[in-house]
Amino acid sequence: MVAAKKGLEVRKSPPSPVGRPRDPEVDQAIIAATLEIIAEGGYEGLRVADVAKRAGVSKPTMYRRWPSKTDLVIAALQTTPPLDRVDTGSLRTDLVALLTQFLSVAESAPLAGLLAALAVERQRMPHLADVLDPFVVERNRAFVQVFQRAVARGEVDPDSDLSLAASLVAGPVLLRMFFGGGTDPETVERLVEMAVRSIEPR
Amino acid sequence: MVAAKKGLEVRKSPPSPVGRPRDPEVDQAIIAATLEIIAEGGYEGLRVADVAKRAGVSKPTMYRRWPSKTDLVIAALQTTPPLDRVDTGSLRTDLVALLTQFLSVAESAPLAGLLAALAVERQRMPHLADVLDPFVVERNRAFVQVFQRAVARGEVDPDSDLSLAASLVAGPVLLRMFFGGGTDPETVERLVEMAVRSIEPR
């Protein structure tokens, strides 16, 4: 039957869309231009028109891909590599290494303004949570993995909420990035020390 | 000598400004309208023109007092009362009470968007840090005091960095307000438990 045949064809992947296909290089150029401009001037310096010009692309073309500037930024963020995995054999040194790495990334791009801006937009446009939260969770995974290995080594109480433990080290750093002074290496050490004690076995 | 006399007169307070004095009720009306509108629609819903209209005041008059919308918001925030002091005799219950109180405030006004927006503006306009950071420090004082009393009771290692300890409880809550899920009462309990363990004496 024709119906049956159609049913099979629909399951082909990709479903063979009709019409002119999108140029993948356009996506790439837009994302690259976005990241460049953010690196240069932070989120505050990001203008849609500038991205279009640098990518050699028109504004409508951008909006055909992402419904808003914020969606574009999140898409660009998602193409950046996660934190390097660390495994020194000690929870303490693992955490210090991760936090230090995170702080150096945060300095290279003005990450404080970027994250704060995304938090703002997340309030106004609920659909952003669907895209942004997984990104945040993914970035947290490095911390969670470090804690998991510590559990396996017996350094950590196995009943601990590891996701919460990750927030316990990332949260204060973020708080200080947003308001009040930054986080110097000594503070990192103290913070890690406290976090470790907060979940060590009794 | 005239010069000496002038020198003395300059030290009078106030220095008796000439010209029509500002109407204090105008300040009051503007601040009140700002807080109302924030309570209704969050920072996202705050329009300078709306504040002016509700306060029965002109836009130029607002800008004569505060150089930007963000300065106005911070000024309005500064008129809000700090967290109630709590003193239950136990660090654990004190912290739970404070955090719970903070979370209820955060829900009444859409505080997440407000704080995130201020963090964004703080990046762009460095002078805001001078006004915003003291406000944040002040709000942290309630936590620090709770820790101080715990030190006096011997519940806390006296070598602890109490300001950092405060960040340890406030940071994760803020992180969850900005991204990912909120903070339910059970999470508050777990968080406090971890914080307490992180600074208890050995």
Place this chain on the structure above:
DNA sequence: AAAATACGTTACCAATGGTAACGTATGAAT
């Protein structure tokens, strides 16, 4: 009375995110 400042009114401006319309290019299906 003069000088100085506050305030309202009105009218702006610049920046910027986002769209509409239309013509041309490019691919798939028939």
Place this chain on the structure above:
DNA sequence: ATTCATACGTTACCATTGGTAACGTATTTT
């Protein structure tokens, strides 16, 4: 080869909104 559907650029917009300028009137000090 023709048709259909979509991508893309160009151009021209629009609405919103934070912030100012100019000017006349009201208030206060000196």
